[in-house]
Amino acid sequence: MRKPLLVIAAVVLATSLSAHAQNTGNIRYKWYDAQGLMHFSDSLTAEAMKYGYDLVNDRGLVVQRVPRQLNAAERAAANKLAAEQAAQQRAAQERANADSQMLAAYPDEESYQISLHQALDMIDQQIHTSQINLRSQEKALTDLLGRAADLENAKSPVPKPLADSLTQQRNVVAGLRDTLRHQQALRAETVQQQAGQLAHYREVRAAQERAAK
Template structure:
């Protein structure tokens, strides 16, 4: 399919060149090879298409430039670059759309700050719940350790089931402590991010108000 498209494209290019030649008189082809040497030809050659060429009229003036054909590697690189540029453009447009939606959803700073505080409140509630669970699990671990200590003080061996319970409970406590640490870190990150977002909101709002005044 791609080969067919290339054939059609080449045919259309030659047809355009022929029509151009008919409108401008005698046309020659000029190009530079890989060593930089200049060549002229009365017909379109493979080398001219490979390196790119100029259409020259009978007065020696360049009337059109046709860039060289890209090889497979160059086409792949060009396609990748185009895709990256398109992705950056989409990302930039998404930011513009998101900021426009933000201004529409929060017409004043007070409503925007309330929304930010609600997000923080959700994180704080999660932290509070984890702290309650952690205290409960730490107490359960303390009780198990106390039972084991009583047995050791009585010169009695600690049963395997009790040792296993202690190890399991330590794992629960450790996981809850890690969860609490992550949640507290998220709280701090959110506070910092919200400060930046609020500053951006103020910039956008000021620009919006200025535009309205000028309008």
Template sequence: MRTTLLIAATVMLLAGVSVHAQNSGNIRYKWYDAQGLMHFSDSLTAEAMKYGYDLVNDRGMVIQHVPRQLTAEERAAANKLAAEQAARQRAAQEQANADAQMLSAYPDEESYKISQQQALDTVDQQIHTTQINLRSQEKALTDLLGRAADIENAKGTVPRTLADSIAQQRNVVAGQRNTLRRQQALREQTVQSQARQLAHYRELRAAQAQPAQ
């Protein structure tokens, strides 16, 4: 107890000496210029602020260091770096929150796999619906083309309305085929993504199962 009181008293005494030194009017400024030469001054100069300076008391002890002023480019770079670091920290925190929610929602791997399969089933259902629609639209196009062929075989002229209907139906079929390709690509991406997510889930579960150090 006496030792603790002695340490506290010493700290208070040193703090009092420092405050006295700063308020005594004996503070000087020390800095180094571009050539590395040391300078002292009783007042703060523009050059000292440019290169950074030390506050020195009457005993020659440095009581505070003030770094040099940053250029506009350095400030911009520092701000950019700070923003990038903050963004990385936010992303890491968001990932940690998402991981915690996932572990809470799916207490075991089987429940997680069921959730993944449900998502894949939704994509498969969309593909199946598009395939049905595509076959229907292709049949409609085939019927229109057959009518046009019959007219031409009879040495007749295909009416403008029928030709327009064929062109329109071809566009519908092309749109359905593009939709099907996109959905199939989405399914492939989903399978790959789910494989990565499952591996990540397993890593989290393994880390969770390890005893605390």
């Protein structure tokens, strides 16, 4: 399939060059080979296409530059670079859209800070609920430990149901403590993120105000 495509491309290129030649006078091809030697030709050669060439008019002026053909690795690298650049452009456009939506939703800093405080308040409520639950479960664990201690002091064995309850209650308390630690870490992380978000909001709003002047 590649040979017919190359033939079509060569025909299109030849047609284009022919029309170009009619507008600029006689056209010659100039290129440099692998040793850096200059060559001229009245017709387009495979070597010229391989190394890239210049179209030169009858006055010796370069009227068009045609880059050399890329090999497979270079084409892959070029495609990768193009994909990365396209991704960067999409990301930049998405950021611009998000900034526009942010300014539309929060036209002043006070309204934006209120939204940040609301997000933080939700986390604080979760922490408060976890703290209440933890205190309640710690009290239940303390009661069970007291019962087990009384039995041990009386030289009586701790019954299996009580031992199982102690194990289960310890797991409940440990789980609640772990949840509370995660919520407190989330709050600290959110405070840090919100500081950056507020700084970004101020930058975007300042840029909008400069553009409006």
